Amino acid sequence: MxxxxxxxxxxxxxxxxxxxxxxxxxxxxxxxxxxxxxxxxxxxxxxxxxxxxxxxxxxxxxxxxxxxxxxxxxxxxxxxxxxxxxxxxxxxxxxxGGRPFRPPVPGLDADGVHGVHRLADGADIRAAIAAGAERAVVLGGGYIGLEMAEVLQARGLEVTVVLADPLPMAQLDADMGQRVCAAMCGMGIDVQSDQPVREIEVGPEGAVRAVRTDAAAYDADLVVLGLGMxxxxxxxxxxxxxxxxxxxxxxxxxxxxxxxxxxxxxxxxxxxxxxxxxxxxxxxxxxxxxxxxxxxxxxxxGRPARFAGVLGTAMTKVGDLEVARTGLCTTQAEEGGYDFRTEVIESSTRAGYYPGAAPIAVKIITEAGSGLLLGAQVVGGPGSGKRIDVFATAIWAGLTAEELAGSDLSYAPPFSPTYDPVVVAARVASRIEQG
Amino acid sequence: MxxxxxxxxxxxxxxxxxxxxxxxxxxxxxxxxxxxxxxxxxxxxxxxxxxxxxxxxxxxxxxxxxxxxxxxxxxxxxxxxxxxxxxxxxxxxxxxGGRPFRPPVPGLDADGVHGVHRLADGADIRAAIAAGAERAVVLGGGYIGLEMAEVLQARGLEVTVVLADPLPMAQLDADMGQRVCAAMCGMGIDVQSDQPVREIEVGPEGAVRAVRTDAAAYDADLVVLGLGMxxxxxxxxxxxxxxxxxxxxxxxxxxxxxxxxxxxxxxxxxxxxxxxxxxxxxxxxxxxxxxxxxxxxxxxxGRPARFAGVLGTAMTKVGDLEVARTGLCTTQAEEGGYDFRTEVIESSTRAGYYPGAAPIAVKIITEAGSGLLLGAQVVGGPGSGKRIDVFATAIWAGLTAEELAGSDLSYAPPFSPTYDPVVVAARVASRIEQG
The missing domain is CATH 3.50.50.60 (FAD/NAD(P)-binding domain)
Structure with a gap:
């Protein structure tokens, strides 16, 4: 369109x-x-x-x-x-368009197994909840997986997220994904890692009954595919x-x-x-x-135009935790043959004394030597996620960490510490001493 | 330090x-x-x-x-x-450091007239409120003026803001300042524009009684200096x-x-x-x-270092309205002799269907011909203000509006429309057609 x-x-x-x-x-x-x-x-x-x-x-x-x-x-x-x-x-x-990845396992066509792709999927899942679904298994821990875990839990279902990967949000480095995992567990979402799904167990009437992995079978009357597109x-x-x-x-x-x-x-x-x-x-x-x-x-x-490429910027939330990333993560930087280094800083979304100040962690990946920004990841409380856009813009423009550290970002106590966490991360990455 | x-x-x-x-x-x-x-x-x-x-x-x-x-x-x-x-x-x-501007008018040394600069000022104003101050006049409508108007009203005082300028937030263009003014009035803050203060009227016991301009005298038992530093x-x-x-x-x-x-x-x-x-x-x-x-x-x-300059990035809020600016405003661009153009767009802080989506207005100033970003102003609901950092970074890096419009900013329904208001503004400014 x-x-x-x-x-x-x-x-x-x-x-x-x-x-x-x-x-x-x-x-x-x-x-x-x-x-x-x-x-x-x-x-x-x-x-x-x-x-x-x-x-x-x-x-x-x-x-x-x-x-x-x-x-x-x-x-x-x-x-x-x-x-x-x-x-x-x-x-x-x-x-x-796209289509949801479907794991090649038996039972995937059972009643109660749904993607989250078309409006009809939404209607089907809403109908399943209205009909009394109580236990949901979400396959996958990417954006859709996280969002579906959050909303299904909010609707009163018991939610288990089954991951083939060690951690949710595989687009993040493991140390950042760990923060997401901890927050999900803290919300009462059951996260089962390192368990590729082997079978959707189907009841006698053709409806899903459980999701089986090598480790266990997780009861479910609703299964959501969040394995990506x-x-x-x-x-x-x-x-x-x-x-x-x-x-x-x-x-x-x-x-x-x-x-x-x-x-x-x-x-x-x-x-x-x-x-x-x-x-x-x-x-x-x-x-x-x-x-x-x-x-x-x-x-x-008839007007010449070119698509300018993607940085892989993405953002989501689970509960109050905001999660965002842009550019290369460590794995991508390694695969790309970059000589790089990473830094993680912890700061606050607001001035520490201002009500609602929440922790924020920023990870930054820079090219060794040049200091060019290659990637960033943000995990933290309300107000954290959109900060990724500053990194996305800086990477888009080809800034170094030192240039970003010197930039003139906004400050007011309800919105950031004197040094915004973005600046703190850039400064640490540029090896200017902190203080 | x-x-x-x-x-x-x-x-x-x-x-x-x-x-x-x-x-x-x-x-x-x-x-x-x-x-x-x-x-x-x-x-x-x-x-x-x-x-x-x-x-x-x-x-x-x-x-x-x-x-x-x-x-x-x-x-x-x-x-x-x-x-x-x-x-x-x-x-x-x-x-x-700095010192608050003090208008050259009689009565400024009366009891009940305070800056907002040192901790002692804060203690004095708190004491005045505790002692029963009921009517405050804030002189000036910059950041401190707005913030003080908000907090004094929240503490139960009737608040009048007296401005020498036509509008609060003189660092914004008038059309954007008008949005701030409207929001203040909507909160019940009395904004009196175009009225340089002429005298602080002092009662028989040496305490402030009113603030007098050419137009009127505004009763006050507390006067706050918000005229800048x-x-x-x-x-x-x-x-x-x-x-x-x-x-x-x-x-x-x-x-x-x-x-x-x-x-x-x-x-x-x-x-x-x-x-x-x-x-x-x-x-x-x-x-x-x-x-x-x-x-x-x-x-x-002994380590060489240079300060990299300022863009004039600034941010504040009054009630739920967030206000931010960076780079040149129209007046500054005119004074600087730039050939420039301005665009204002209205959008939403979140996907329009997501709860809490609030209006946001973005004004963008670009150099005619080159399309270089010169300045931006943002006024809108929660989540608006920190978007100024994207503009600040783009201006810092010397991006054109078209380059910013093509950049890969984050999107998730709780945090932005599919096209972030920043991108929409940049696109309009770069004369790429909307849609």
């Missing part, structure tokens, strides 16, 4: 016909908001809808919901819709579009596909690149999807 | 004697915290003390509280303390140190005074420079004071 809207801005209806095919009943919904609909923070799912087909119709963009694209005929430039209708194109944007590329692959090393559609910075430049791809189905390393990665996140769609729409509309 | 601590880190006690003279009873206190002590958010003023003389004694730094420096003999390199004691120095740091340079000036165009002590980027390099100055008494324009300015703020002190201490300790 971002691509469609942007293309229309650049080309009036007389110049460019725009047709959008959507297999589901809705468009422009916030998948990221689904956990909070389940949790009850959002009462009406229509509030998750940013725009409707009628909104787009006003811009002469024809949105055909309930219309599944079943094939792409690259040779003649046509999309084959369900029922056999063929729709010709000069430019095509593939925006088939992969690219949904069935349509692209079957058509013959070239996929990249990540399994997502291989695109240039213009979002044009490498193999067929008249076909563009954007969002969770498309491969992208890391701003620091330049390497191909796949990141399923709405912010990138929106920006890539806009780039694709600009290119189709 | 920052200078002393940093010099000691670099030079052991056998190499460098360090003596600190402080006229008051305490050191290292947070002047910025005094409003919140008055407001009751901080119950114990000792919590405003970052460090004590005993802490410094452990580092072999001799702190002599209650010892007023009455003169500097630059010719022989001695400080003259109260009582005539002369203390020789090789290097001297002048850190005499000027440099306290009496000692420096009488000694013969050269002052700069701002009236503060003229220093190089090393914090060495221009006229006498063996004398350094740091903090509110010292002149500094604007990072963007390079021009001399005076900014009384604890963050700069700390950093300048550290630079002075490094220089004395």
């Amino acid at each position: 971002s691509a469609a809207a942007q293309a229309r801005r650049l080309q009036p209806a007389g110049e460019l016909d725009i047709v959008v095919l959507e297999q589901g009943p809705k468009i422009s919904y916030s998948a990221c908001g689904i956990p909070y609909w389940i949790g009850g923070q959002v009462s009406d799912p229509d509030r998750l809808l940013a725009r409707t087909p009628a909104d787009f119709a006003e811009q002469d963009i024809a949105v055909r919901t309930g219309t599944r694209a079943e094939g792409i005929d690259l040779a003649v430039g046509e999309v084959v819709a369900a029922g056999g209708e063929r729709i010709g194109y000069d430019s095509l944007v593939v925006a088939t 992969g690219p949904e590329t069935t349509l692209a692959r079957e058509a013959g579009l070239q996929l990249g090393s990540t399994g997502a559609i291989d695109v240039a910075h213009t979002q044009r596909s490498r193999s067929h430049p008249e076909v563009l791809a954007a969002g969770d189905c498309a491969q992208t690149f890391h701003r620091i390393t330049g390497e191909a990665i796949h990141v399923a996140l709405g912010t990138h999807a929106n920006k890539q769609g806009r780039v694709a729409g600009s290119v189709i509309g | 920052s200078a002393a601590a940093q010099a000691r880190r670099l030079q052991p006690a056998g190499e460098l004697d360090i003596v600190v003279l402080e006229q008051g009873p305490k050191i290292s206190y947070s002047a910025c915290g005094i409003p919140y002590w008055i407001g009751g958010q901080v119950s114990d003023p000792d919590r405003l003390l970052a460090r004590t003389p005993a802490d410094f004694a452990e580092q072999d730094i001799a702190v002599r509280t209650g010892t007023r420096a009455e003169g500097i003999d630059l010719a022989v390199g001695e400080v003259v303390a109260a009582g005539g004691e002369r203390i020789g120095y090789d290097s001297l740091v002048v850190a005499t 000027g440099p306290e340079t009496t000692l420096a000036r009488e000694a013969g140190l050269q002052l700069g165009s701002t009236g503060a002590i003229d220093v190089a980027h090393t914090q060495r005074s221009r006229s006498h390099p063996e004398v350094l100055a740091a903090g509110d008494c010292a002149q500094t420079f604007h990072r963007i324009t390079g021009e001399a300015i005076h900014v009384a703020l604890g963050t700069h004071a700390n950093k300048q002190g550290r630079v002075a201490g490094s220089v004395i300790g």
Whole structure:
């Protein structure tokens, strides 16, 4: 929809016909908001809808919901819709999105096992809670896993999070993930680590009964998949579009596909690149999807545009604990062959004497020698998480830790200590002595 | 104290004697915290003390509280303390701080008229409230003025803010200041604009009775000076140190005074420079004071260091409204001769559907042609203010609005819309179409 809207801005209806095919009943919904609909923070799912087909119709963009694209005929430039209708194109944007990773274990199709991806998933989970679900197992401890653990517990369910990894939030270094794990345990969420799921045990009536690992079986009448999202590329692959090393559609910075430049791809189905390393990665996140769609729409509309890459910035919360990261974590820095060093500082979200001051830990990763900022991670109380944007901006701009340490960040007692934790971390990393 | 601590880190006690003279009873206190002590958010003023003389004694730094420096003999390199004691120095740091601006009107010395500068001011105002003060007039609508209006109202006083300017927060553009003014009025704070104070009316027993302007007289049994801080340079000036165009002590980027390099100055008494324009300015703020002190201490300790300048980043709140600014405002950009343009966007602090989402307005000032970020202002609900740090970092790094618009900022529904208001503002400023 971002691509469609942007293309229309650049080309009036007389110049460019725009047709959008959507297999589901809705468009422009916030998948990221689904956990909070389940949790009850959002009462009406229509509030998750940013725009409707009628909104787009006003811009002469024809949105055909309930219309599944079943094939792409690259040779003649046509999309084959369900029922056999063929729709010709000069430019095509593939925006088939992502799909939740599903572990290859028996029982995954049982009643009571749900992703958190489409609005229908949210409705199903809400219905399960309304029907009396009491014990939930969340598979995975990434963003969706954490958010679902929080909201399901808030709805009164007993929640167990089962991880294949040693810690939740595998995008963090272990020492930071440990803080998240401790907070979850402190909330009463049962975290079971290092246990790949082996089987979903199914009861006699076809409903989930438990999640079994090598260590134990965890009773459940609701299982939520929080194992991350992969690219949904069935349509692209079957058509013959070239996929990249990540399994997502291989695109240039213009979002044009490498193999067929008249076909563009954007969002969770498309491969992208890391701003620091330049390497191909796949990141399923709405912010990138929106920006890539806009780039694709600009290119189709005739205005040159390039996607500028991702730093892997991400943020979530579990209870009052805010968690955020950007750039390279230690593992990524090692894999990238960087000579780097890490520092962790502990500070306070506000002046220590101001009510509500909460602990915040900041980890910073810098290139040895140059002092260039490579990555940062933040875990702490309310007000912590958005501080990652300062690091993201500094990394984006190519600042060193010393430059960031000298920068002029805001200070007022209700919002930070005299030296903001960001500055303290940057200073320690730049080896300027503290005090 | 920052200078002393940093010099000691670099030079052991056998190499460098360090003596600190402080006229008051305490050191290292947070002047910025005094409003919140008055407001009751901080119950114990000792919590405003970052460090004590005993802490410094452990580092072999001799702190002599209650010892007023009455003169500097630059010719022989001695400080003259109260009582005539002369203390020789090789290097001297002048850190005499600032003093509240006092309007030149009759009655200013009446009982019940207070600055908000020293701990004693806080104690006096608390005592006035405890003794039954009911009506307060705050002179000035800058940071201290806003904070004092908030806390006095919270303590149950009727509060009138009397401004010489048309709007509170003169560091903001008028359209943004108007939002602050509206919020104050909505809280029940009486804001009286465009009225320079003419007289403090004093009752028969020597206590303040009212504040008189050309328009009216405002009853008051408590008057608070929130007119800003000027440099306290009496000692420096009488000694013969050269002052700069701002009236503060003229220093190089090393914090060495221009006229006498063996004398350094740091903090509110010292002149500094604007990072963007390079021009001399005076900014009384604890963050700069700390950093300048550290630079002075490094220089004395033998490690080269330079202060990197200020952007004029500042932040405060009044009630639930957060207010922040960085870089050049419109007036400053005009005075600086920039060809610039401004944009204002309105957005939401969180995803619109997430509970607690509040309006946020962002104003951005960019150089025409280059698109370089020159300044930003933020006014909005909880979570708004610290977003100024992203702009401060981007300006510090010399980013254009388009570069910032492409950056990878964090997104999660409890913390921002899909496009953070920072990105929306940067995008609008870079003339990339919205959508």
